Amino acid sequence: MTYSTTADWALARAALDETSTPGAGPLSARPHVPGEAFWLRGEETRLAFARFVNMARRQRGWSIEKLADDAHIEVGELMSIEQDGGHEPELRTIWRLSEIFDVSQARLMELAGLASPKDTHAIEEAVRYAARSTAITALTAEEQAAFDGLVSVLRDKAK
């Protein structure tokens, strides 16, 4: 029982002229380019997720406690989400937040780094919108515009 192969075997198989690229496993969806977007994962998008939660909450004039209460989430987790970039949110929390802020759960999960982006272009857009915001108490006009853009990406159901 040997796993080694010979040069002859390699040549014989090559003579059968395989022109296709081998591969087995789940099919990737059509990639959205540019290629840079495809490096987006985890930490980069999580900052955008934190900004979104923060802005969405403030836009409604809610304190962290109120959001935690209404969404049935732990205050501690909410604080980690908004302030600790390394914190990986729980699935259930994402679901709750997507419900209360009326955005796509799938998209929010991708932004939070819990799922690979299916539409990397959209996620990249989301990250850009989030980057335009700054952390002050009330949303400025610029922040509002950025927030509106971010929400529209997150509300957009996967095509």
Add this chain to the structure above:
Amino acid sequence: MTSYPVFIIDVSSRQPVEAELLDMIGERQLLDWQFQWRRTLEGYLRRLADNGVTRQGLDWPQSWHWDWRAKIDEVRGLLGHTGYSVVCRDVTQGMMRLDLASRMARIDDQMGKPLVYVDYLEIAPWNWNEPYADPPLYRGIGQVLIRTAIQRSFDEGFHGRVGLHSLPQAVTFYERCGFINLGTNPNEYRGLLPYFEITTDRAKTFL
């Protein structure tokens, strides 16, 4: 870890060159994947962007979103899964993850019998033969990996039976290896991937 000498074809010289088959996917392979495979892949994705990705068909890298690090983390410590890789000139050229326990054969004559199932098989982007890619550097890596799956199947007592779901781009490849195309199933992979299986006789021919 065990390493076996194998041969793949250097496309430019059309000659067989020595490579190694490793019975694992280790940190070295994952680093090659992360920094070398992904770099080439990014180039291809940019190229597709510049030329406009076609709206029809499936002319994009069909495994571009695979995260091999996650795939290996998933099965670390599990007896029922194993991985193999092919290395040539110190660079990982192909990888494959197998399921040794949870899948059964579907072809009538071997229905319900255990087989080796290929969870994932991918070769390095610089070896792809696709319109958006540069000419491949090596051929025959997929052959070595499939042969390995078959050999492992015999070693496990599964008499060479192997099953897998093929990426659309690879359908001809598996047909030429002697696998039987059992078609797609709407309840699996959203009906996008045909299931292939090889019988004992055909497996013996392939070896």
Add this chain to the structure above:
Amino acid sequence: MSKKTMTLNLTEAEMSALEALCAKKDLSKTGLMRQALRLYQMIDTRVERGGKLYFEDDQTREKSEIMML
């Protein structure tokens, strides 16, 4: 790879079931027990990570839960 030997104490019914499965799956007793161990470990790990193991009825798509921690 070095192997260890173990003796199993099975009832007649268990031995019978083992032999029947071996015939059906065309595996040796060792092969079959190896498959059983692999599967058990896979299931245990997935359930531990928060998954559930279900059987799904082909026709009705109804799920029946069969394994919990």
